[in-house]
Amino acid sequence: MKLAACQRFHPDTAPDGWTIEPIRNRLWLEYGSSLTDDERRTGEYPVFGSNGQVGTHDTYLVQAPGILVGRKGSVGEIHFSEKPFWPIDTVYYVKRLGEDNWRFLFYMLGYLSLGQLNAATGVPGLTRRDAHFIFGAFPKNGEQTEIATVLKMADEAILAAEAKLTAAKRVKTALMQQLFTRGIPGRHRDFVHTKWFSAPASWSSRQLRQISKIESGFTMGRDLSGHETAEVAYLTVVNVLEGAFDLANIAQVIVKQTELDGLLLRDGDILMTEGGDRDKVGRGGLWHGQIQPCVYQNHIFRVRLAPGTYKPELFHFLLQTWHAKNYFYSHAKQTSNLCTINSREVKRFPLFEPSEDEQDEMIALLSASDDQVRAVEGEIAVLHRLKRSLLQNLLTGKVRVKLPETP
Incomplete structure (x- = not known):
């Protein structure tokens, strides 16, 4: 795959009022700085590697907000930090050259699939030489802000659903722990304990x-x-x-x-x-x-x-x-x-x-809990499909957001 094949945009296809140009005209990828485990001192500032946050430190290198791009390892992975942070030497951080919306830049860089450049050039890792020549599509600032707001709402919905899934899985885990070690609540008084299991004595x-x-x-x-x-x-x-x-x-x-x-x-x-x-x-x-x-x-x-x-x-x-x-x-x-x-x-x-009757009761309870987990997993899958659709339509200008009317 050639570098040209990685391009998602072409200058001749710019939506009305948008500019399509190399991303180097809007931002610069700066190298992170090494920070070994021995050098880190636990603190309030996140430390980022190519696959996301890898720890904390008591001081920062880059002021917030910030965007990070995986350089080695998880090549092309995009991360956002709302706090001042320290990028280590496996990532780039974004230096904004103008007044583009930070969140819009974050979503745009993610949409560009910079990780493909690793395979395109045959060079391990992501080089700035290649990344800076990828075309991005840039509407005016007001539309950038509206696009970023919609996409952030989608992200927040996904996070809320993922929190609900975590809670549903915890309920299921707790229910399995109760039922397989104590049986149906209130039914048993005596229990046996072995190296591998605890269970009601009547089982x-x-x-x-x-x-x-x-x-x-x-x-x-x-x-x-x-x-x-x-x-x-x-x-x-x-x-x-x-x-x-x-x-x-x-x-x-x-x-x-x-x-x-x-x-x-x-x-x-x-x-x-x-x-x-x-x-x-x-x-x-x-x-x-x-x-x-x-x-x-x-x-x-x-x-x-x-x-x-x-x-x-x-x-x-x-x-x-x-x-x-x-x-x-x-x-x-x-x-x-x-x-x-x-x-x-x-x-x-x-x-x-357990007895046949108790098995039936346990199956009913566990199946209901499992159904809840599956339902939330389905909700998350729908939200991810919605976000992919929003990314495809909003970041290409196929669907235009309505800007607030100026008084």
């Missing part, structure tokens, strides 16, 4: 292997010549999230027809990853038959719980608890690059099984 204690069939999935690359085959969807570790599945990109695989029945996923199966990164050990959830037919990778465990025992809908939430994660992390094998757990340790996973 049945057993290992996962006693009430389920646990199997790993399909290994690709086998010789299939001479066999009748079928092509089916193939679920891999990257598709398995915590309590959910990302099914946007599903691979296809060819398997022996004779093996297909034993490999197919069913509604009600629990899927767990054997590992990779530490946070992937034991990660998974309840499969609802979203894709059929579908088989699964050999790095995924399929847990098929026996009817009339621990309900898959409840086990789905159990996997998300700190207690379950602690068991899997503690039994995983760590190498230089991988953290994995074997089927033997999964089979030994200790369970305390």
Whole structure:
């Protein structure tokens, strides 16, 4: 990709009353200054690196407001500071050359996708030589202010929704802690405590292997010549999230027809990853038959719980608890690059099984809490789509804001 291909604007396409010109006519990217961990003294002023705030210091280098642009590492990342700050040597800070609105410049620089310049030039990091020649689109100051106000409102709505999501997740975490260690409130008086779990004394204690069939999935690359085959969807570790599945990109695989029945996923199966990164050990959830037919990778465990025992809908939430994660992390094998757990340790996973009625009540409460989390996540996704639309339309002049009337 050439530098010209990174340009979002061309001087011949300027909206009425706007100027399209190299950003060096409006601002200059200045180098930050090194400030090692040993040199930092905790204070009120933020210290910024290329990926955002990395600490605080008791003095500042640049007066507020300020814009920072990632130079190394998170190349082209844009950050805004409302307080005086210290930019370290992995970032540029913006020196404004005129009277452009600071917030408008912040949004404009973000829209320009300066990170593409890293790939365009082949030089690691973002160079001023290239960045300064990127074209920006600049309306008059009054319109800049109105555009920045609208976009800031969108950012504030996203922040408010993210705070609501944090609160909803905390409620869900607290509810899981209560239900899986104390049961339905007010129902139990006696409790047992083990190395891995605490639970009501009336719940049945057993290992996962006693009430389920646990199997790993399909290994690709086998010789299939001479066999009748079928092509089916193939679920891999990257598709398995915590309590959910990302099914946007599903691979296809060819398997022996004779093996297909034993490999197919069913509604009600629990899927767990054997590992990779530490946070992937034991990660998974309840499969609802979203894709059929579908088989699964050999790095995924399929847990098929026996009817009339621990309900898959409840086990789905159990996997998300700190207690379950602690068991899997503690039994995983760590190498230089991988953290994995074997089927033997999964089979030994200790369970305390509530009565069927109590399981149903727990599932209802946890599902309602989970629905609230999903609803807020959906709200955030809508707000991000709205902001992307606003950026595209307002910063290009496709949609013009109405300026306040002059008295």
